[in-house]
Amino acid sequence: MIELKHVSKAFTLHNQGSAVIEVINDVSFAVAAGECVALTGASGAGKSTLMRMIYGNYLTQSGQILIDDLDLVQAEPREIITLRRDVLGYVSQFLRVVPRVPTLDVVAEPLRLLGVSAVDAQRRASALLHQLNIPERLWSLSPTTFSGGEQQRVNIARGFTYNFPAILLDEPTASLDAANRDVVLSLIEDAKARGAAIIGIFHDEAARSRVCDREIDISRFTPGMVA
Amino acid sequence: MTHQDNYNFAYLDEQTKRMIRRAILKGLAIPGYQVPFASREMPMPYGWGTGGVQVSAAVLTPEDTFKVIDQGADDTTNAVSIRTFFQRTAGVATTTATQDATVIQTRHRIPEESLGEGQILVYQVPIPEPLRFLEPRESETRKMHSLEEYGLMHVKLYEDISRHGHIATSYAYPVKVEGRYVMDPSPIPKFDNPKLGDMAAIQLFGAGREQRIYALPPYTNVISLDFEDHPFEASKANHPCGMCGSTDSYLDELIVDDAGRRMFICSDTDYCETRQAAGHKGKDAA
Amino acid sequence: MTPLLCVQGITKRYGAHIGCTDVSFDLYPGEVMGIVGESGSGKSTLLNCMAGNLAPDAGQVVFDTRCDGPRETISMSEPERRMLGRTDWAFVHQHARDGLRMGVSAGGNVGERLMALDERHYGDIRDKASDWLGRVEIDASRIDDRPTTFSGGMQQRLQIARNLVTGPRLVFMDEPTGGLDVSVQARLLDLLRGLVRDMGLSAIIVTHDLAVVRLLADRLMVMKDGHVVEAGLTDQVLDDPQHAYSQLLVSSVLQV
Numbered sequence: 016m017i018e019l020k021h022v023s024k025a026f027t028l029h030n031q032g033s034a035v036i037e038v039i040n041d042v043s044f045a046v047a048a049g050e051c052v053a054l055t056g057a058s059g060a061g062k063s064t065l066m067r068m069i070y071g072n073y074l075t076q077s078g079q080i081l082i083d084d085l086d087l088v089q090a091e092p093r094e095i096i097t098l099r100r101d102v103l104g105y106v107s108q109f110l111r112v113v114p115r116v117p118t119l120d121v122v123a124e125p126l127r128l129l130g131v132s133a134v135d136a137q138r139r140a141s142a143l144l145h146q147l148n149i150p151e152r153l154w155s156l157s158p159t160t161f162s163g164g165e166q167q168r169v170n171i172a173r174g175f176t177y178n179f180p181a182i183l184l185d186e187p188t189a190s191l192d193a194a195n196r197d198v199v200l201s202l203i204e205d206a207k208a209r210g211a212a213i214i215g216i217f218h219d220e221a222a223r224s225r226v227c228d229r230e231i232d233i234s235r236f237t238p239g240m241v242a
Numbered sequence: 243m244t245h246q247d248n249y250n251f252a253y254l255d256e257q258t259k260r261m262i263r264r265a266i267l268k269g270l271a272i273p274g275y276q277v278p279f280a281s282r283e284m285p286m287p288y289g290w291g292t293g294g295v296q297v298s299a300a301v302l303t304p305e306d307t308f309k310v311i312d313q314g315a316d317d318t319t320n321a322v323s324i325r326t327f328f329q330r331t332a333g334v335a336t337t338t339a340t341q342d343a344t345v346i347q348t349r350h351r352i353p354e355e356s357l358g359e360g361q362i363l364v365y366q367v368p369i370p371e372p373l374r375f376l377e378p379r380e381s382e383t384r385k386m387h388s389l390e391e392y393g394l395m396h397v398k399l400y401e402d403i404s405r406h407g408h409i410a411t412s413y414a415y416p417v418k419v420e421g422r423y424v425m426d427p428s429p430i431p432k433f434d435n436p437k438l439g440d441m442a443a444i445q446l447f448g449a450g451r452e453q454r455i456y457a458l459p460p461y462t463n464v465i466s467l468d469f470e471d472h473p474f475e476a477s478k479a480n481h482p483c484g485m486c487g488s489t490d491s492y493l494d495e496l497i498v499d500d501a502g503r504r505m506f507i508c509s510d511t512d513y514c515e516t517r518q519a520a521g522h523k524g525k526d527a528a
Numbered sequence: 529m530t531p532l533l534c535v536q537g538i539t540k541r542y543g544a545h546i547g548c549t550d551v552s553f554d555l556y557p558g559e560v561m562g563i564v565g566e567s568g569s570g571k572s573t574l575l576n577c578m579a580g581n582l583a584p585d586a587g588q589v590v591f592d593t594r595c596d597g598p599r600e601t602i603s604m605s606e607p608e609r610r611m612l613g614r615t616d617w618a619f620v621h622q623h624a625r626d627g628l629r630m631g632v633s634a635g636g637n638v639g640e641r642l643m644a645l646d647e648r649h650y651g652d653i654r655d656k657a658s659d660w661l662g663r664v665e666i667d668a669s670r671i672d673d674r675p676t677t678f679s680g681g682m683q684q685r686l687q688i689a690r691n692l693v694t695g696p697r698l699v700f701m702d703e704p705t706g707g708l709d710v711s712v713q714a715r716l717l718d719l720l721r722g723l724v725r726d727m728g729l730s731a732i733i734v735t736h737d738l739a740v741v742r743l744l745a746d747r748l749m750v751m752k753d754g755h756v757v758e759a760g761l762t763d764q765v766l767d768d769p770q771h772a773y774s775q776l777l778v779s780s781v782l783q784v
Contacts, residue, residue: 029772030779071761073768092747092761093556113721113743114714128725376632389607393644397629397636400643403650404633404672469650 016212017046017069017181022078022088024068037238038064042078044231048180051203051213053227056234062216063108065233066183069214070105071095082181100128104179108186110166112158118144119154122172129177136176143172147198164190168199175202182206184215188222200226252299252332258282262300262455266446269457274419275387276370281453291324291349292450294366298347301362301446302328307335309343314351314492314509321349340512350413352434354491354513357443359460365428367449370456372416372426392424395467403472415474417464424467425456432466433478433492439464481506484526486517530592532557532730533698538577538587540570546754547573551587553749553759557697560724560731562745562762564738564777570754571734572702578732579619579700580609591616591698614644618691622703624683627690628675634661634686635671641694660689664719681712685719692723699731705740717743738781742766750774 025037038061046052054062067073069080071087080087083102085094099105104125112121119140126136144154147168153161158169167190174182184203188196196219203226206213217223223230250256258280265279284292302308308328312321316338324347325336337343340355347364357363373383376394386392395416402410415432419425427438428447438445438458445458458464468474482489484505491513493506505526508514518527531554540547548570555561563571577584580601589601594616601609613619621627628637638657639647647653658668664685666678675683684704691699704720705713721744724731733744741748741762748762750773758771769775 026768027770029775067767072763074760074764074770093559095761096559096746113718115718376629385606389610391610391644393640393642396643396648397632397640400639400650400653401633401636404635404654470648471651 016048016083017214018079018081019044019069020079020081022065022068022075022080024064024073024076039068039233040236040238042233042236046181046212046214048210048212049207050229051207051215051227053223053230054214054216055223055230055232056237060234060237062233063185066105066185066214066216070103070183071099072105100125102179103181103183104174104177105183106170106174106185106187108189110158110170114159115157117155118149118158118161118169121158121169122176125173125177139176140172143176144169146202147172148195164192164195167191168195171199171202175206178206178209178211180211182211182213184213186216186218188217188219196222249331251304252302252328253285254282254296254299259300262296265455266297266300266457269446269455270444270459272423273458273462274417274423274425274456276454276456278453279455281450284450285327286323288451289368291320291347291366293448293452293455294347294349294364294450295324295327295448296450297364297446297448297455298328298345299332301364302332302334302345304332304334306344307337307342308332309337309340309346309512310348311346311351311353311510311512312349314353314494315511317511338512339516340510350429350431351492351509352430352437354488354508354510355516357441359442361443363441363443363445365430365445365447367426367428367447367452367454370426370447370449370452370454372414372424387423390422392418395424396469399467399469399472403469409468409472409474412477416467418467419458420463421465425464427464431478431492432474433476435464435466435474436476438462479506482524483508483514483517484524486514486522486527487524488514488517488522529556530598531555531590532559532592533578533732534588534590534598535578536588536590538574538584538589540573540577540582540584546570548577548751548754551749551756553756555698555730555732557730558728559747560729560733560745562741562748563732563734563751564736564741564748565751566736566777568753569751571751573754574751575700575702575732575734579617580613581619594697614641615694616697618696618699620684620687620691620699620701620704622706624675624680624687627687628683630675633672633674634666634678637675637686637690638693641690645694656693657689660693661686663723664689665715679712681708681716684708684716688719688723692727692729695727697730699729701731701733701735703735703737704733705735705737713740720744738766738778750777 020043022042024039025035028034056062068075075088085098119137122140122144123136126139149168158166171187187199200222262279265277268277284295286292310321310325312318328334329336340353344360345362349366371383373394376398377383399409413431414426414429415435417425417427440461442460444460447456466474479493481493483493485507488508491508491510494509496505496507498505533555536552538551539549551574565571576582578589590598591601592598635654635657638660639653642653658671661668661671666682666685675686705716735741745762748765749756750758752773758765758774766778769778
C-alpha cells in the first residue's frame with residue numbers, strides 16, 4: 016500500500032549562504048494494508064520531515080514513494096491532490112484551518128470534497144466529534160480559539176471522517192488526557208481492522224505498543240545522527 | 243418662386259450633396275446602420291435640425307413639394323423657418339397637407355396619415371446612438387453594433403421595469419431593424435413606433451451635430467424591444483381629440499386657463515384640420 | 529484527461545523590458561492555479577495575455593471549448609473571443625469598478641450577461657439575479673440599488689456574481705482581495721472557496737498575498753522579473769520552496 020524506495024532529501028537554504036542540510040538518506044520500507052508502522056528516533060531525526068515527504072508536502076530529491084501504485088515523487092500536482100482526497104489522509108501535529116469556518120464544517124470538509132451531501136457529511140462529523148468528546152456547543156465555533164487538546168481532537172476527527180486507505184499520523188495522542196487517548200487509539204485500531212495502512216509518530220511508548228505492528232528507527236537514515 | 247441666385251439649389255453645393263447621397267444610399271442598403279458623414283456648417287446652430295436639413299437638401303429636386311412639421315405642427319417657429327429656408331434656397335413648392343407632400347421633414351413625430359410609395363420622411367435626430375447613455379465610449383458602441391452585442395440595451399429596459407414597474411421609456415424607444423441593428427428612431431413618442439415598420443415611404447434620419455445618417459427603406463421589418471413578460475405597448479392618453487374627436491391619434495395636452503382646465507388636441511395639426519374640414523367635431527370644438 | 533487550458537510559451541515585451549517570458553503550463557478542470565510574485569514580476573501581464581485582454585508577442589493559449597473541443601484563443605476572431613468572455617470565461621478585476629457598471633442596479637449588473645445571451649423574460653432574469661445575490665451573501669433587498677451604494681467588499685462580491693451567473697468554467701482573478709479590509713478579505717475568500725468547490729470551477733488567481741493562494745490555490749507558480757522561477761503544489765512550494773527567490777518570499781511573510 017505504501018512503499019518507500021531509496022528516498023533521500025536535502026534542504027538548500029539559498030539565502031543563508033546556500034547551506035545544504037541533508038535530512039534523510041536512502042530510506043526504504045513498506046507498509047501493508049491493515050498494518051500500523053511507527054517512525055521512531057530522537058527529536059530532529061527527521062520523522063515529521065519524512066511524513067511530510069510521504070504526503071507530498073515536502074519535495075523528495077531522489078527515490079520513489081509509492082502509494083497505491085502512484086509514485087509521489089514523479090506525480091503531477093493534480094494527481095497528488097486526487098490522492099489526498101481519495102486515498103491518503105494526514106493528521107499533522109498542529110491544526111491548520113481556514114479562519115472563521117465552524118468546527119462541524121472543518122471536520123465535514125473531507126467528505127464534502129468527495130461529493131458527499133452537506134447533511135450526510137455533517138452527520139458523520141457529529142458522530143466523530145461526539146466520540147472525541149468535543150461538546151456540541153462548540154461545533155458552531157471556529158476551532159482557532161480552542162485549547163491545544165481540543166484542537167488536536169478536531170484535527171483527528173477531520174482525519175478520520177473519511178475511511179482513508181492510507182493514513183499518516185503525527186503525534187496524534189500528544190496533549191490528550193487518558194480517556195481521549197484511548198478514543199484515538201480505538202479509532203486507529205478500527206482503521207487497521209478495515210485494512211488501512213497507517214504510518215504514525217508516537218512519543219508515547221504505551222500508545223506505540225498498543226497499535227503499532229512495527230517500528231522503524233529513522234535516525235538510522237539521518238546523516239550525522241548516531242543511531 | 244425661383245430660388246435666390248446667390249445660393250446653389252437647396253443651399254448645399256453639389257459635391258456635398260453627392261457625399262450625403264452616398265451616405266444615404268449606404269444607409270438604405272444597411273437598414274438601421276449609422277453611416278458617418280461630413281456634416282456641414284449650416285445657417286442654423288447644432289441642435290436646431292441641421293441633420294434633417296442636410297438630408298432634405300440632398301434629396302430635394304425642383305419638382306418636389308416640401309412639408310415641415312415640428313412635433314406634429316406646421317406652424318411652430320422652427321417649422322416655419324425651415325420651410326421658408328427651402329422656399330428661398332430651392333424654390334420648391336411647400337404645403338401643410340401631408341398627402342400632397344413628396345418630402346416631409348419632421349421633428350419628433352410621424353404623421354398620422356399613412357405615407358405612400360412616392361414620399362420621403364426625413365427625421366431630425368439629436369443623439370443617433372441608442373446605447374450612448376449606458377456606454378459613453380464610441381469605440382465600445384461601434385463594436386457592440388458590429389458584433390451584434392445588444393445585451394446592454396435590454397439592461398436599460400430592465401432598469402426601467404425595476405424602477406417603475408414597467409418600461410418607462412416613452413419616446414426614442416429603441417427598435418431592432420430587420421433582426422440585425424438596434425436603432426434609435428429619434429425622439430418620436432413610442433405611440434409612433436408601430437408606424438416605422440412596413441412603411442411604404444422611404445425614411446431617412448439625419449443627425450447633424452453627431453454626423454450620422456441612417457435609413458429605413460420601404461417595407462422594412464422594425465420591432466420595438468421588450469421582454470416576453472413585459473411586451474411593448476404603443477400607449478397614448480385615454481382621450482379623444484377635443485377638436486376633431488379622433489380616438490386614435492397622438493394628442494398634445496394643453497392647459498387652457500389658470501384654473502388648470504386642460505384640453506387634448508391632435509398633435510398632428512394637418513390631420514386634425516383635415517378631419518374637422520370633413521365634418522368631425524370634438525367636444526371642445528367651437 | 530484533456531487539459532481545460534493549455535498555455536504554451538507566452539511572451540510579452542514592452543520594448544526592451546520583459547513583461548513575461550516563455551510561460552507554459554496546463555490547467556485541468558477543477559484546478560485552481562495561483563500566480564504569485566511582487567510588483568513588476570509579470571503576473572498581471574501574464575494573466576491579461578491569457579485572458580485575451582493583451583496580445584502576447586508569442587505563445588498559444590488553447591482552451592477546451594464545450595462545442596468545438598480545444599481551440600487556440602489568441603488567434604480567435606474577436607466576436608468569438610468576446611463570446612467566450614461572456615460564457616465560459618470570467619474575469620474578476622481587482623477594482624470592482626472595472627468589472628461592474630456603476631450606473632446600473634445590482635440586479636441589472638448580474639442580469640446583463642443573461643440578457644447578452646438572449647434571455648428575454650424579465651421575471652426569470654430577476655429571479656436568477658436574486659438567487660445569485662443570495663449566493664454571494666448580498667441581501668436580496670439590495671437588488672435595485674446601484675453599486676455606488678455598496679461597500680468595497682459588497683462591490684467585489686457583486687462582481688463575482690456578475691461573472692459567475694452564466695456558469696463559466698474558467699475564472700481569471702486579478703488580486704481579488706486587494707484593497708479590502710482583512711475581515712472582508714476573509715469573508716470573500718470563504719465565498720470563493722465554496723463557489724469554486726460547488727461549481728467545479730477552474731481558476732487562475734494572480735496575487736501578491738501568499739495567504740490567499742494557500743487558501744484558494746491547488747497549484748502555485750512563483751514569478752520574478754517575468755520568469756516563472758518555481759511551480760508545484762501550493763503547500764509544497766510554500767512549505768518547502770526550492771528556488772532562492774521563493775525561499776526569500778516565503779520567509780518574508782510575517783507570522784502573526
